[in-house]
Amino acid sequence: MPRILVIGGGIIGVASAYFLGKAGFEVHLLEREITLGALTTAASLQAVRAQFADPVNIAFMKESLSFYETFAQQLDLPDHDIGFHQQGYLFVTTDEAIAARQRDRVAFQHAHGLEDVEYLEGEALHRRFPYLAGEALAATFRQRDGWISAHEALLGFRQAARRHNVRFHLQTEALSLIVRGGRVVGVRTPAGDWEADAVVLAAGPFTAQLARTADVELPLQPVRRHRVVIGEHDAIPHWAPMTIDEDTGAHWRPEGPGAALAWAEPEAPSPPQRHVSPDPNFTFRVMEGVYRLCPFWLEVAETLKRDNVFLHAGQYTVSPDHNPLIGPVPDRPGLWVISGFSGHGVMAAPASARLLADLLAGRVPEDDNPYAVDRPGLEAAEGEKMVL
Template sequence: MQQVVVIGGGVMGCLTALELLDNGRQVCLLERGSTGQEASWAGGGIVTPLYPWRYSQAISALAEWSQAHYSRLCQQLHQRTGVDPEYTECGLIWLDHAEQDAALAWATEQRSPLTAVDSDFIYQQVSDLAPGFTRGIWHPQLANVRNPRLMAALKKRLLQFPEFTLLEDTLATGLKVEGGKVKGVAHSRGEQAADAVVVAAGAWSGDWLGDLGMELAVEPVKGQMLLYKAAPGWLPSMVLNESRYAIPRRDGHILIGSTLEYAGYDTSTTAQALESLRASAHGLLPALAEMQPVVQWAGLRPGSPDGIPFIGEVPGIEGLWLNTGHFRNGLVLAPASCRLLVDLMTGKTPEMSAEPYRIEGRIGIR
């Protein structure tokens, strides 16, 4: 049975591992910390790019496939693990957006159910919004997933497979290559033999490839978030205005996000971000001004040029594969990205074109 090592325990690494196991492979997952505790935990969990009409077809193709499969994925994980990822179709309203005409034209072309709505609709849908919004774009089917619970469900599901090994608090330190072919991975506990290796290390992927003498355009981009607690159902839909959003959870928690900061690997929270996020929260939902935030946190996105991920085999090293660089859309694109990668690894005909994500011509040699 083919042995695959996956480096990185975020949503990309875990879903890649699950797809590989479902295809009869043995999988060892190496995670430098705890599974699912980096960007996959820190994000908002909206199952769409924030502005889908701005993106290239490369992103749209992955997003559309993932959106069509997310509900079933979460149902299966819930049934098999007892952990509910809380996939919730609550809809999203873009408020007073300057690109409304472009968004609606895109929706017509893509047959997306985006519609223009007036202020009456907006305040009927979300009665506690701040006054003064005059128009919006409404997508009734958009969902969010409670990403910490999604990651908990994925971890529990993986551990149900006898062919799966999880090594947490284990740093991958080097690739074992013989004759241009992958043979294994050296790590902080020793070595792991492998017929193939998948690098799904998120914001750290560029550094890992750098140790192999390659330049991969993936860098950490910090995002800070704020959490409030209201009554369940108080915010019935997601709302977005001026790049800031509010996301309701089923139990009444409300996420406010997020910042976009190029600050290296710094994951500290800042007073400046707290002030900015609170101002956005109050500007959207004035009642939040009467509440104290529950917690503030930060995570590191794997930034990449144009947000187009790297999915495929690395030229010159047989058996070394990448699934990284999804920038702000990791959770959004994960189901499609992982299916595509594993289709390529197992010789299946992919359900979508692999061309936009291929590695050839997109990495440099040092």
């Protein structure tokens, strides 16, 4: 039985370990920290959507969301609840040109198998979402999008993976890859060397750094992103969908009796970090950002108590086209990667991990892999720039 080492126990590594174990491999997952899922996965807004604008991404995210919809059955964990709130995703604009693009995008999505996205404008939009400001002109909406608990999903994958004899090794840092005869044959840890037939890098922001220890340069860059969580507040409509200002990218969604807010502001790439320091001013900027289209945020901001605001930061692992790199690393046999999810790793985890396992098991030919590490045009690509 081929032996595989998965490096990194975020949602991507743990989902990968599950699908690889299910495919019959002997799998060991190495995680540096004392617990799984403590890095980028813990900083996520945990939102999931199929509303993409590229046919490959649409199909991929549909697969992932269907998996999340039936998570307990898929993994045979009858009582496992990942808290999937299908309250929808609403992309809103005040701009005529963007509204026209939204209309075209919805037609394109319908033509590519995503028939349940709605295009809304004027009265119909405001009747349905009365918390929106008068300037809101148009929006796209899909009810089946929403958010999950990434933590519960990760724990479900771990439990199911254990049934396939996957072993989880916490506090086990991969210091470097071991290369012999041009091939990656294992990893070096402080407690000794681990040999394997294949090593899968699922180390989030640390993926490129680890690849470099085998003289491989992956086009991945960590970029800091923030999240603010507001505790209980009466002014927040708790039934609302994830609401995105498509003109600026500022967005928020309900979170229990409060809300979670984020905004992918332009920021230069930074070295990978185990503890990402947030910018304290982000809270003010993001509240200003979401207020533009949702005026109730002014009331929240004016009455907000300091101990009711929780600011976090993590790092997106960004690829040139904002799509993941999944599969074997060219010219370095034995080395595989599953990373570069930008803002989409939680939503993409089930389909990505399934694809990785199918590629490793030879069930999907490399030519049919849309996220290949050496896909044509990756470096020059624009990709889907809705990096929420």
